[in-house]
Amino acid sequence: MQQINALKELLQTPKKIMITTHHKPDADALGSSLGLAGYLLKKGHHVQVITPSDYPSFLNWMSGNDRVLIYSPSTDALAQQIIQDAEVIFCLDFNHLGRINELGKYIEAAKGVKVLIDHHLQPDHFADIMFSNTSAAATAELVFEVIRDLGDEALIDVNIGECLYAGIVTDTGSFRHASTTRNVHMIIADLLQTGIDICKVHRNIYDSYSETRLRFLGYVLKDKLTVVREYNTAFIAVTSDELKQYNSQTGDTEGLVNFALSIEGVRFAALFIDRPEAVKISFRSVGDISVNEFARAHFSGGGHKNAAGGISYQPLNETVNHFVSLLPLYAEQLVN
Ligand code: 5GP
Ligand code: MN
Numbered sequence: 001m002q003q004i005n006a007l008k009e010l011l012q013t014p015k016k017i018m019i020t021t022h023h024k025p026d027a028d029a030l031g032s033s034l035g036l037a038g039y040l041l042k043k044g045h046h047v048q049v050i051t052p053s054d055y056p057s058f059l060n061w062m063s064g065n066d067r068v069l070i071y072s073p074s075t076d077a078l079a080q081q082i083i084q085d086a087e088v089i090f091c092l093d094f095n096h097l098g099r100i101n102e103l104g105k106y107i108e109a110a111k112g113v114k115v116l117i118d119h120h121l122q123p124d125h126f127a128d129i130m131f132s133n134t135s136a137a138a139t140a141e142l143v144f145e146v147i148r149d150l151g152d153e154a155l156i157d158v159n160i161g162e163c164l165y166a167g168i169v170t171d172t173g174s175f176r177h178a179s180t181t182r183n184v185h186m187i188i189a190d191l192l193q194t195g196i197d198i199c200k201v202h203r204n205i206y207d208s209y210s211e212t213r214l215r216f217l218g219y220v221l222k223d224k225l226t227v228v229r230e231y232n233t234a235f236i237a238v239t240s241d242e243l244k245q246y247n248s249q250t251g252d253t254e255g256l257v258n259f260a261l262s263i264e265g266v267r268f269a270a271l272f273i274d275r276p277e278a279v280k281i282s283f284r285s286v287g288d289i290s291v292n293e294f295a296r297a298h299f300s301g302g303g304h305k306n307a308a309g310g311i312s313y314q315p316l317n318e319t320v321n322h323f324v325s326l327l328p329l330y331a332e333q334l335v336n
Contacts, residue, residue: 003129003130003131004146004149004150006129007115007129007146007150008150010088010113010115010129011040011043011045011088011150014043014044014045014046015045015046015087015088016045016046016085016086016087016088016112017040017045017046017047017048017086017087017088017089017090018047018048018049018050018082018083018086018088018089018090018112019033019036019037019040019047019048019049019050019089019090019092020033020049020050020051020052020089020090020091020092020100020103020107021033021051021052021091021092021093021094021100022052022093022094022099022100023052023053023099023100023101024053024054024055024250025051025053025055025059025093026055026056026059026170026254027059027166027167027169027170027171027205028093028138028139028140028166028167028168028170028171029051029055029092029093029094029139029167030051030055030059030062030065030068030163030166030167031059031062031140031163031164031165031166031167031170032092032093032117032138032139032140032142032143032163032164032167033049033051033090033092033093034049034062034063034064034065034068034163035140035143035144035160035161035163035164035167036090036092036117036143036146036147037049037064037067038063038064038157038159038160038163039147039152039155039156039160041064042155043152043155048067048069048082048086049064049067049068049069050068050069050070050071050079050082050083050103051068051069051070051071052071052099052100052101052102052103053070053071053101053250054070054250055070055250055251056249056250056251056252056254057208057249057250057251058204058205058208058251059166059205059251061200061204062162062163062166063159063160063162063163064159064163069082071101071102071103076102079103079106080106083103083106083107083110083112084106084110084111086110086112087112087113088112088113088115089107089110089112089113089114089115090115090116090117091107091114091115091116091117091118091126091127092116092117092118092139092143093117093118093119093120093139094118094120095118095120095121095122095123095124095132095302096123096124096126097124097126108126113128113129114126114127114128114129115127115128115129115130115131116129116130116131116132117131117132117139117142117143117146118131118132118139118142119132119133119134119135119136119137119138119139119141119142119171119304120134120302120303120304121134121292121302121303121304121305122292122296122302131145131146134304135179136179137168137171137172137177137179137180137181137184138167138168138170138171138172138179139167139171140163140164140165140166140167140168140171141164141167141168141183141184141187143164143167144156144164144187144190144191145187153190156190156191156194157194158194158195158196158197160194161191161194161195161196162196162197162200162201164187164191165188165191165196165198165201166201166205168184168187168188169198169201169202169205170205172184173258174202177306178306210249210252212246212247212252213246213248213249213252215246216242216246216248216252217256217259219242219246220236220238220242220256221259224236224237224238224242225259225260227263227266228324228327229265230327230335231268231327231328231330231331231334231335232265232266232267232268232334232335233266233267233268233269233270233327233334234260234261234263234266234268234269234270235260235269235270235271235272235320235323236256236257236259236260236270236271236272237271237272237274237316237317237320238253238256238271238272238273238274239274239316240274240275240276243273243274253271253273256271256282257269257270257271257282257283257284258284260284261284261285261286267285267286267287267289267333267334268283268284268285268289268291268330268334269283269284269285270282270283270284270323272312272316272319272320272323274316278311278312278313279311279312279313279314279315279316279319280309280311281295281299281301281309281310281311281312281319281323282307282308282309283295283301283303283307283308283309283310284306284307285305285306286306288333289306289330289333289334290305291303291304291305291306291307291308292304292305292308294308294326294330295308295309295310296308296310298310298322298323298326299311299312
């Protein structure tokens with residue numbers, strides 16, 4: 001309540017506002033950012049969304065997408081200027097400034113009031129106003145609640161609604177993860193009231209594969225999946241040559257890790273992608289196995305209990321070998 005009052009006070013008069021979210025934004029990152037942007041624009045603020053990197057083309061349909069500034073060396077000066085000038089800086093769907101690349105140091109030095117809205121575990125305390133709820137299913141759920149608690153639920157229209165819905169539907173795994181509470185469904189009911197087209201949103205996100213992406217999926221499942229039965233673990237490792245061969249675009253590897261987890265008996269899944277800058281890793285688990293802890297302990301990462309990510313600067317094969325060598329340490333959780 002204190003945080004809502006502080007935010008209400010801050011937004012009393014039109015402000016220059018900058019919104020950002022994590023590297024390689026997913027539907028919750030971009031949907032919560034554009035949903036919030038749509039609301040703040042309606043309230044008469046000046047709003048600029050800046051993403052630290054590009055994002056999948058299956059998110060391009062969101063209202064406000066055309067006005068997003070994607071950070072790159074060529075937009076660096078403009079991004080710096082916007083961050084310097086911002087009176088309010090919203091940080092959505094990430095828990096520490098290391099998750100937003102170069103933007104992190106600019107925001108750290110910025111004079112604007114920083115507002116965090118996030119649901120990741122163990123958030124850093126870099127913001128002046130914090131809405132951190134680690135049991136929320138999605139940041140979009142929290143954005144809905146913030147707008148509602150500011151007394152403005154009536155301003156949530158179909159465009160804002162579809163952005164928020166996209167965030168919630170993806171982060172709940174289409175309403176199947178344990179985070180899918182009554183509260184989530186109540187919010188969805190309210191969003192449906194605005195006239196959102198859920199068929200359109202699902203088709204845009206899940207049924208918009210390019211032909212090469214689908215063939216890449218087929219190749220990976222047939223040839224690249226390793227199952228370590230002894231530890232109820234499955235993983236996929238994709239080389240940079242394979243990414244090139246299938247002309248892989250941002251977002252093309254999204255969801256791959258879930259196939260590894262969908263094998264009967266598998267409790268722990270990992271996806272290793274050999275990116276130019278480092279090996280990017282996704283972890284997923286079922287039940288009590290905390291991949292947040294695993295990613296933090298061994299791969300400089302973090303996230304949620306059952307969905308986390310990390311990074312490795314070792315070659316792909318060494319990274320995978322290291323991962324496999326760690327499994328016996330977790331035998332108790334993985335096997336019993
Ligand atoms: P994904 O595997 O889909 O990229 O990410 C799963 C979850 O872990 C997301 O909530 C994402 O924000 C978080 N995550 C992914 N990579 C990292 C990372 O390198 N560091 C941290 N702290 N979180 C990550
Ligand atoms: Mn999220």
